[in-house]
Amino acid sequence: MTSSRRLRAARTSLVGGVAAGSLLLLASPAFAHVTVQPGTAEKGGYSTIAVKVPNEKDNASTVKVELSLDPKHPLASVMPQAVPGWEVKVEKSKLDKPLQMHGKTIEEAVSKVTWTGGKIEPGQFQQFPLSVGQLPTDADELVFKALQTYSDDEVVRWIDPSKPGGHEAEHPAPVLKLVAKGSAGTTPAKADDKAGDKAGKDSATAAAEKSSGSDTTARVLGVVGIVVGVAGAVFGVVAGRRRSAA
Template sequence: MRRMSVSTAVAAGAVLFLAGPAAAHVSIDPGEAEQGGYATVNFKVPNERDDASTIKLEVTLPTDHPLTSVMPEPVPGWDVKVEQAKLDTPIESHGEKITEAVSKVTWSGGKVEPGTFQRFPVSMGALPEDADQLVFKAVQTYDNDEVVRWIEVPEEGAEEPESPAPVLALTPAEDGGHGGAGDSDDDAGNGDDAEPAAAEGEDTDDSAADDDGSSDTMARTLGIVGIALGAAGVAFGVQSRRRGAGGSGAGSSGAGGSSAAQ
């Protein structure tokens, strides 16, 4: 039983040891993008050695589907070199004939220490519309002069090769669009619809202002009428009192005359 346990542990350790390097290959992230559009991807480089650092990465771009725009993002501590090559068959992009395209991007001068990884971002396009994937062959160099070539093309339905190349899967564009172009058109459409909405909002505000003005005028009119009625009431009351006082005085005079006659 002890011998069996030891054998099992050794076999499991061997499997993990062999699977480790395969799982830590140079990859591309995200692993898919839309056909016909532009994408920013990261070449992810893990250091699979315990006693050496990665000091250079070379990525070769596909020649069967050349990309007219390839722009690497600066990575602190690393130098980048972009190489171009003439195309066997010129291609057209936005009405212009393209005779050269980026063939290789190389990062050097930095270090990917043991137990760490580094991302190298690249913006690229326009991605082909007639392909379902792009293969980028990569070469990783260590400071102990070891070179690992990640250049084997994975085959559908087959086991992953020992040194697989980074692969970018291409999917059909949604609604027949090309990357972010459709989003821009939608935004423009929303802008057109926004003008009538704003105009309607202005009309609503004007109507509200007119209603408020009418209400203020009516309130003022009613206030003036109320004040006038109040003043008329007070005047009528004063006049009534004067009349009453005059009548009483006349009565008193009549009474005094009668007494004098007697």
Template sequence: MRFTSAHRLAATTAVATAALVAVASPAFAHVTVQPGQAAQGGYTAVAFRVPDESDTASTVKLEVSLPMDHPMASVRTQPLPGWTATLEKSKLDKPLKSHGQDITEAVSKITWTAEPGTKVAPGQFQEFRVSLGAMPADTEKLTFKALQTYDDGNVVRWIDEAKEGQAEPAHPAPTLTLTKADAAGDHHAAGGASQDQAAAASGKSGGSDNAARTLGVVGIVVGVIGAALGVAGLRRKSSAN
């Protein structure tokens, strides 16, 4: 009886773990922007997280298009060893006001190209960090369409926009959710921070996001195992009686 209960416990745990991995994996496999939200009206630092999904090819280039319907006056890339970042600007139909000046053009595209000997190999991921601002105050989200190029010539187009009420597309575009800044002063702390402050916070945000996600998954697995142990104990007790 103990042998059967142990096997049932192992099977339950294995199924639960596999289900959790299946749920978590697709989200991680996408190209995403981290953290997933920022405050309207301020500056923020984000990282475009790029996993290599191929079993045989490595990622050697990332192209990210910035939304020109909501252009930003300031865009700065953080240096990344082994990668060259190129910023492409476009003329604006309507100038932006920034610190009392008219901005007539804005960054519309960022391209990171791997230098010889550098790549994102299968089973790895890389984060490409950018400081952005000021965030628009008239929209609740920004969509960044991205192209991921592999060294075998394959290009994955992360450009599909998710629609409410429909299943997530196969290659969703990275999306940044914008939230209202608090009037009591949190606007300056979260959304209205300077670019230097935003860049410094970026390094912490990626780690916190990973840690929270990992702890959440571990907690669920532990809960499932605990429940399985409880059921097995009750069955042993019933058999003994």
């Protein structure tokens, strides 16, 4: 085999390998987790959070979501917002140590919230809002546990604790970070909105530039066409006169 053939063969193998790798990357599913949004809230206050549940399967729907609250830090108030198409059930448990709130003694608190009756289709997600409070002041996070049931009876347990070193668990439990008052900053939702607005503006600018470029090209081609047409007409007239003269 000559050196040029070897070079072409090497290039072909390289292109084939890159193409195969690209196909594998495109074929790999983009996994998402059950999370609590926004991910942070202020200590000692009240907050509205949403349990975000994506459907990770392409052949089954999510039909049931169960959320167990952090037993180490019971909340006196947990109120779910109605979600169209879903029924909600709130379960309470007796507290080992009663809570004191607004001069009242709270002896039981919500321990579990369950949503049933609806469907999260493949490729979609659903948010289940909750109003919670009063958030603890002696903790840096609330750890929830979620069970996601699919229409094919598979149950995914989002209950794994965080691993040392910041490594993510296979099925991490949803976590709400608690921060000092005034340091919560911009919520992820607002940050996403800003990013989305910027992306939208960039897209609009790109589209305008593309449209402007296309208009300019069309004008140039139109002028060239007119010039060519005029030149052709002149050439025809001149040629006709020469034939007549001959």
